[in-house]
Amino acid sequence: MAEELLFGTPITEIIKNRISVRTYLEHSLTSEIKDKLSRFFSSLSGPFGVPIRFELIESDLALKGSSAKLGTYGVIKGASTYVVAVVEKADKDLEEFGYLLEKMIIYATSLGLGTCWLGGTFKKSEFAKAIKQKNNEILPCITPIGYPSSRKSIIESAMRFAAGSKSRKGWEELFFSCDFSKNLSESEAGNYVAPLEIASAGTFSI
Ligand SMILES: Cc1cc2nc3c(=O)[nH]c(=O)nc-3n(C[C@H](O)[C@H](O)[C@H](O)COP(=O)(O)O)c2cc1C
Numbered sequence: 001m002a003e004e005l006l007f008g009t010p011i012t013e014i015i016k017n018r019i020s021v022r023t024y025l026e027h028s029l030t031s032e033i034k035d036k037l038s039r040f041f042s043s044l045s046g047p048f049g050v051p052i053r054f055e056l057i058e059s060d061l062a063l064k065g066s067s068a069k070l071g072t073y074g075v076i077k078g079a080s081t082y083v084v085a086v087v088e089k090a091d092k093d094l095e096e097f098g099y100l101l102e103k104m105i106i107y108a109t110s111l112g113l114g115t116c117w118l119g120g121t122f123k124k125s126e127f128a129k130a131i132k133q134k135n136n137e138i139l140p141c142i143t144p145i146g147y148p149s150s151r152k153s154i155i156e157s158a159m160r161f162a163a164g165s166k167s168r169k170g171w172e173e174l175f176f177s178c179d180f181s182k183n184l185s186e187s188e189a190g191n192y193v194a195p196l197e198i199a200s201a202g203t204f205s206i
Contacts, residue, residue, distance in 0.1 A: 006110035012194060014109050016201050020165065021114025022156035024078035024146040028058070033111060037083075037145075040107050050096040052087040053137075054104065056145070057130045070130065071123040072144070076116065077153045079144035083108075083115075084127050086137040097140055105143060114148035117141055174200050 006014060029037075034056060041054040058081050059070040070082060083104060087097040105115045119141040128139050152160070160166065175184040175196055186193050 006107070009110065011106065011110075012198055014106055015198050018106070018109045018201075020116040020160075021144075021146075021148040022076050022116050022159065023149040023151060023153045024076070024114060024144065025149050026078045026080070027147055029056075029081055029113075029146065033113070036111065037104075037108070040104065044100050044103065046096040046100045046103075048090075048092040048096045050087055050090045050093050052085055052096060052100055053131070054083060054085045054100075055131050057082045057084050057127070059130075070126050072118065073121050073123075075118070075121040075155055075159065076144045077156070078149060079146045081145050082127070082142050083145050084131045084139070084142045086128075086131055086133050086139045089136055089138055093138060094140060097138075101141060101143065108143075108145055112147075113145055115143040115145055117143055169200060171197070171200065 005011070037056055041056075044052070044054065046052065057070065083101075085097065085101055085104075087093045090096075101117070105117070108115050122142055124139060127142055131139065133139050171186075172183050175189065176182060177184040177188055189196060
């Protein structure tokens with residue numbers, strides 16, 4: 001597989017090494033980084049062509065850990081900026097959304113930024129208001145975005161433990177040939193070895 005290079009690092013390495021970040025330094029993103037992200041949002045296009053809007057939403061209240069606005073039930077600490085996206089309701093809307101938010105997350109990782117998919121632990125109505133969600137749009141997930149703190153909050157450590165984030169599943173637990181009684185060997189997988197390994201990078205044990 002030809003490896004796309006982002007900032008001198010193979011994309012496969014970026015994906016394998018990325019972990020969810022829930023504790024951030026209380027620093028705002030630089031304007032250079034915000035410009036890069038905005039330009040990236042405008043360049044994004046997905047496989048199914050479903051219209052999608054991305055916005056960087058900033059909140060001083062979020063920075064102070066208040067749950068009054070842009071709340072995450074205390075799961076995210078220190079972040080004052082979030083990437084919020086809404087996709088128009090359509091066939092393959094969630095597939096388009098997942099593809100593009102992950103693409104954005106990989107780009108952010110290549111810039112040294114931390115992110116964390118949030119599909120549950122965020123106050124959806126507050127983020128919907130911030131992005132002015134329309135009736136024909138859905139807002140499935142968001143991510144905080146910022147500079148990772150080297151220290152993890154207690155909630156973050158508990159979430160990582162509960163989600164089994166440390167123990168990613170191995171190849172033999174994930175890929176099978178014909179039925180679940182026979183493992184897929186790497187020689188059988190052929191050209192699909194690298195894409196399957198990358199797909200498994202985010203697969204964790206619960
Ligand atoms: C679709 C999706 C939704 C998620 N929702 C949440 C969430 O609501 N809260 C949270 O703390 N983590 C959430 N996560 C992050 C997972 O908990 C995380 O990916 C998992 O623990 C594996 O850890 P890692 O990303 O560090 O490898 C979500 C991940 C995905 C893919």
